[in-house]
Amino acid sequence: MFLRRKSARPVAVVEEQWLDDLPLECRLVRSQRKSLAVHVSHDQIEVRAPVFVSEAEIKRFLDKHRRWVLRKVEEKQQRHSERLDLGDGGRILYKARDTRVVHQLASSPAVTVINKTDGQTLRISGQGLEAGAPDSQAAAARILRQWLQSQAKAYLPQRTQALADYLGVGDKLKEVVFRKTRSKWGHCTSAGRIQYNWLIMLAPDGVIDYMISHEVCHLLHMNHSKAYWQAVSRVCPDYQRYVGWLKQHEHRLWF
Ligand SMILES: [Zn+2]
Structure with missing residues (x-):
């Protein structure tokens, strides 16, 4: 799947559900970037990788940062659950x-x-x-x-x-x-x-x-x-x- 992004990286290859041993949906986004990075939100983990880095290397990178990712997921979910609710009874x-x-x-x-x-x-x-x-x-x-x-x-x-x-x-x-x-x-x-x-x-x-x-x-x-x-x-x-x-x-x- 190709996705046009607003930022400087014009085209990225996205793989949904890339890894299944993490607590959230994990997407792999490949683009013209130079280094590996992980971004965590309350409902998704996104791994950003250069086009030519192997999957094995990306998995090693994730393993190395696994504790940080899990802690971040917990923090983001906690924050999401605390967000303001303006409904009746919220x-x-x-x-x-x-x-x-x-x-x-x-x-x-x-x-x-x-x-x-x-x-x-x-x-x-x-x-x-x-x-x-x-x-x-x-x-x-x-x-x-x-x-x-x-x-x-x-x-x-x-x-x-x-x-x-x-x-x-x-x-x-x-x-x-x-x-x-x-x-x-x-x-x-x-x-x-x-x-x-x-x-x-x-x-x-x-x-x-x-x-x-x-x-x-x-x-x-x-x-x-x-x-x-x-x-x-x-x-x-x-x-x-x-x-x-x-x-x-x-x-x-x-x-
Ligand atoms: Zn100031």
Whole structure:
């Protein structure tokens, strides 16, 4: 089977179900690359190999990295099982608390956080949320997205400006914008434009403030130098805790 890929390698030969002694489907993809590599996702192992490497050599390579692959599979499956579920009765991580999602049919969209001793509930109300509606999860995602975007707009620009003013770089901050990008929670350009991913509003307040500190301190240092991290630790002394929290939980905030 030939597969046209988007990347620089134009044509690759793909063999499905290549090895059957691994816990997941294993694909072998041969292309013009120069070295062997393994990529693991929650439902698939993909071995990428140069065109002329023998199968025996590829199998030796996999045997050598077998423990790493198995550990990676476990980690990816665990993360996949923890991903956010916006269906009625689903679960999400909201402000670091495991939270139940409840749908409610209503004429206008709203999101309400209900705290009770026996747990936290996020009630998503709006149209298309009647029980059994085929697209209710997509409707809930739309309503939650709008709610998070408006929370982000109400909170992040003014906090960002306040911190920039405090650090004496208020005039360097030109613009705060919002974008959902796969790779980054925030971004700061040398032109003074700070970009935030509004999904961060699902995170605890300390993590949000760390992200603001991270970007605003780039107005002082456009790098991740020692001096930069010293500046971050002055305004956000617990920053390492928040970096760690994001690393551990960020996969649960995406939808
Ligand atoms: Zn940075």
